[in-house]
Amino acid sequence: MYNLVEHGIYTKEKPEEDQEKYKEFMARIEAGEKIEADDWMPDEYRQTLIKLISMHGISEIMGALPEKEWVPKAPTLKRKLGIMAKVQDEMGHGQLLLRVAEDLMAPYGKDRGDVMEDLLKGDLKFHNVFHMPTKTWADAGVIGWLVDGAAIISQTNMLDASYGPYQRALQRICAEEVFHAQHGEAIIMALAEGTEEQRKMLQDAVNRWWPALLMFFGPASAETTGSSKQEVTTKYRIRKSSNEELRQAFLDKYLPRVFALGLSVPDETVHYDKEQERWVYQQPDWNEFKNIINNKGPRSQERLRLREIAFKNNEWVREALAQPAIS
Amino acid sequence: MTAIETPEQAKQDRTYHEALVDLVYQFADDDFIISFRGSEWLGLAPHIEEDVAFSSITQNTMGHAFLFYQLLEELGEGDANSLAHDRRPSERKNAVYFEKKNGQGTYLEEPYYDWALTVVRQYLYETFKKVKLEAAAKSSYQPLAATAQKILMEQTYHLAHWKMWVTQLQHATQEAKVRIQSRVEEAWKEFGDALELGSKAIDMKKLGLLCGEDELKQKWLQEVEQHVASVPTTPLEKCLGNGRAGEHTEDLKQAINTLSEVYQSDREAVW
Amino acid sequence: MADKEKINTFYKKYEVFSKKNDKSPVQHQFSLLAPNAEMALNIAQENFMRRENVIDVWVVPRNEIRSMTSEERKQWTKRLDNKDYRTTKGYGYLRKKWREKEQGMLDEKEILSWKEVKKK
Numbered sequence: 001m002y003n004l005v006e007h008g009i010y011t012k013e014k015p016e017e018d019q020e021k022y023k024e025f026m027a028r029i030e031a032g033e034k035i036e037a038d039d040w041m042p043d044e045y046r047q048t049l050i051k052l053i054s055m056h057g058i059s060e061i062m063g064a065l066p067e068k069e070w071v072p073k074a075p076t077l078k079r080k081l082g083i084m085a086k087v088q089d090e091m092g093h094g095q096l097l098l099r100v101a102e103d104l105m106a107p108y109g110k111d112r113g114d115v116m117e118d119l120l121k122g123d124l125k126f127h128n129v130f131h132m133p134t135k136t137w138a139d140a141g142v143i144g145w146l147v148d149g150a151a152i153i154s155q156t157n158m159l160d161a162s163y164g165p166y167q168r169a170l171q172r173i174c175a176e177e178v179f180h181a182q183h184g185e186a187i188i189m190a191l192a193e194g195t196e197e198q199r200k201m202l203q204d205a206v207n208r209w210w211p212a213l214l215m216f217f218g219p220a221s222a223e224t225t226g227s228s229k230q231e232v233t234t235k236y237r238i239r240k241s242s243n244e245e246l247r248q249a250f251l252d253k254y255l256p257r258v259f260a261l262g263l264s265v266p267d268e269t270v271h272y273d274k275e276q277e278r279w280v281y282q283q284p285d286w287n288e289f290k291n292i293i294n295n296k297g298p299r300s301q302e303r304l305r306l307r308e309i310a311f312k313n314n315e316w317v318r319e320a321l322a323q324p325a326i327s
Numbered sequence: 328m329t330a331i332e333t334p335e336q337a338k339q340d341r342t343y344h345e346a347l348v349d350l351v352y353q354f355a356d357d358d359f360i361i362s363f364r365g366s367e368w369l370g371l372a373p374h375i376e377e378d379v380a381f382s383s384i385t386q387n388t389m390g391h392a393f394l395f396y397q398l399l400e401e402l403g404e405g406d407a408n409s410l411a412h413d414r415r416p417s418e419r420k421n422a423v424y425f426e427k428k429n430g431q432g433t434y435l436e437e438p439y440y441d442w443a444l445t446v447v448r449q450y451l452y453e454t455f456k457k458v459k460l461e462a463a464a465k466s467s468y469q470p471l472a473a474t475a476q477k478i479l480m481e482q483t484y485h486l487a488h489w490k491m492w493v494t495q496l497q498h499a500t501q502e503a504k505v506r507i508q509s510r511v512e513e514a515w516k517e518f519g520d521a522l523e524l525g526s527k528a529i530d531m532k533k534l535g536l537l538c539g540e541d542e543l544k545q546k547w548l549q550e551v552e553q554h555v556a557s558v559p560t561t562p563l564e565k566c567l568g569n570g571r572a573g574e575h576t577e578d579l580k581q582a583i584n585t586l587s588e589v590y591q592s593d594r595e596a597v598w
Numbered sequence: 599m600a601d602k603e604k605i606n607t608f609y610k611k612y613e614v615f616s617k618k619n620d621k622s623p624v625q626h627q628f629s630l631l632a633p634n635a636e637m638a639l640n641i642a643q644e645n646f647m648r649r650e651n652v653i654d655v656w657v658v659p660r661n662e663i664r665s666m667t668s669e670e671r672k673q674w675t676k677r678l679d680n681k682d683y684r685t686t687k688g689y690g691y692l693r694k695k696w697r698e699k700e701q702g703m704l705d706e707k708e709i710l711s712w713k714e715v716k717k718k
Contacts, residue, residue, distance in 0.1 A: 095630065111609050238446045320496055320499035379641070
């Protein structure tokens with residue numbers, strides 16, 4: 001689950017690029033070739049990838065936490081198994097993506113430990129949706145259905161990404177997302193077709209998640225929050241579409257399904273404009289968005305605390321095995 | 328002992344049926360509670376790649392509990408989900424050591440979970456499970472024997488995984504050695520009831536459902552002595568109580584409250 | 599830019615390979631971090647092959663693999679397209695010749711069908 005949001009790590013004066021190499025590099029990009037980890041690449045490309053992929057990866061790891069809140073509580077044996085497998089996959093996606101990011105950082109001597117430290121220091125941000133609370137079992141359903149739906153839209157958009165290792169990780173990830181989509185649908189379908197209480201629980205969850213879902217794709221333009229990396233990622237053929245195009249694609253796919261279940265969204269103005277061929281909706285509070293991704297969201301500190309304890313409290317284990325085992 | 332092929336046949340002899348049900352509850356409840364504790368770890372393990380592998384083991388183990396609850400369902404005990412979610416602590420037959428919390432805090436807040444406890448417990452558990460399943464694979468109750476044989480195929484990996492962890496940490500830093508050793512010594516005071524078979528132990532052996540307690544214990548000890556660097560010389564105790572007799576700790580209450588929270592909110596609803 | 603990898607670290611890089619069945623070749627899957635080969639092998643299958651059949655897994659320390667460098671890939675993998683003599687493509691004209699003589703050509707399909715020889 002990912003969205004690229006500008007943040008301030010690894011900022012460095014852009015060195016004079018070797019013009020010859022740069023031209024050759026761009027020719028490869030434009031010819032649709034894949035760039036590999038040890039190929040020459042302009043600093044801007046490497047920095048953009050590091051930011052994008054480390055944020056994507058750490059968001060998967062942090063994203064496991066809100067859903068995990070419901071793992072031990074899932075209401076049946078089958079649901080317990082399903083949600084465990086799903087959250088396990090999120091950890092697995094984090095693993096794939098962090099491996100890709102770590103290899104890009106290797107020339108700077110940074111490794112997994114540094115990524116975790118960056119997260120805990122607040123230098124590495126994680127996706128806005130994972131700062132939100134989960135109040136009921138329906139939240140587990142809405143995360144699986146709509147949050148994952150949004151993630152699938154943005155991840156499939158990068159399936160042709162120019163960076164080979166990222167593209168290959170995304171192939172693996174998107175193949176598993178099909179299971180995730182159906183896992184989420186199964187939970188919400190049972191609730192939508194369930195008791196009055198269950199339907200209320202589901203509607204309440206949709207209402208609470210709606211602003212976060214709109215924010216998922218980031219602001220439409222740089223002016224909204226002061227910065228956006230959209231152009232760089234399209235220039236280097238990492239992704240194809242803009243934030244707004246992705247959001248529209250999400251609304252296209254999911255709003256009709258929301259309505260078909262007899263659910264609503266908390267925006268009376270939302271409608272499809274046939275002439276403009278786009279969904280019209282009320283803008284979420286983009287200042288709130290900025291706060292959230294700066295770790296000032298409703299559950300930001302609690303989630304970081306969980307990760308911090310998991311990382312630091314287990315340090316002795318990693319230290320113990322850091323050297324070759326004596327057999 | 329003649330082989331009993333179906334639940335209907337098993338129900339015809341009351342002594343047989345009671346001993347069988349008791350035994351299957353032990354298998355089901357042990358797997359269920361240990362996989363619940365495993366599920367609390369998800370996302371919090373010392374290493375991401377380990378987290379993923381550990382979760383597979385937890386899922387497999389919960390799958391095993393599911394199979395045993397289904398056996399109970401066939402034996403007329405009620406449906407698998409209510410057996411897992413809707414039984415009071417005093418009705419549960421899992422050994423007490425397996426219900427012990429993973430450490431300080433909860434999985435939602437301040438989870439100071441102890442990897443040494445988990446490694447030691449999982450290793451001792453999987454070793455015990457292997458021995459008990461091997462005995463069950465020869466059980467007179469054919470559906471149980473078939474289930475045990477099936478589970479043993481998958482369980483081999485679980486044991487290999489935790490054997491690796493216990494071995495590596497015992498040969499690592501001084502801190503790791505001390506942490507593992509102190510959890511081993513603790514386990515010696517609490518593991519006792521795991522190796523017992525409860526009030527129907529004699530019937531179980533007589534009716535060919537399982538081997539006797541002595542054999543179970545001896546085989547387990549033999550295995551453990553090969554991999555635990557320094558096995559305590561004191562006898563095994565059951566300081567926390569006897570789970571096979573339905574005695575349990577506060578930790579099991581916490582577990583049941585958590586795992587059945589949503590289920591209990593509406594037992595009739597379809598989830 | 600050379601990678602700066604720490605020597606005494608839990609985070610050592612292993613490349614993971616697996617084999618799906620008796621007839622398939624070993625295939626690269628992904629990489630993982632582990633403190634030693636023992637652990638890398640133990641956790642590899644659940645990390646990358648949870649949903650597929652596997653009959654064998656290999657783990658190889660990344661730094662033990664001498665792969666082509668970026669430059670070598672560029673220089674050593676390009677060949678002139680004039681090697682028909684090495685493939686069946688260069689001998690396609692034989693098909694017509696044999697047809698004139700009312701015989702079939704010994705192509706790949708034909709030759710691989712010789713697996714079974716008639717029992718005498």
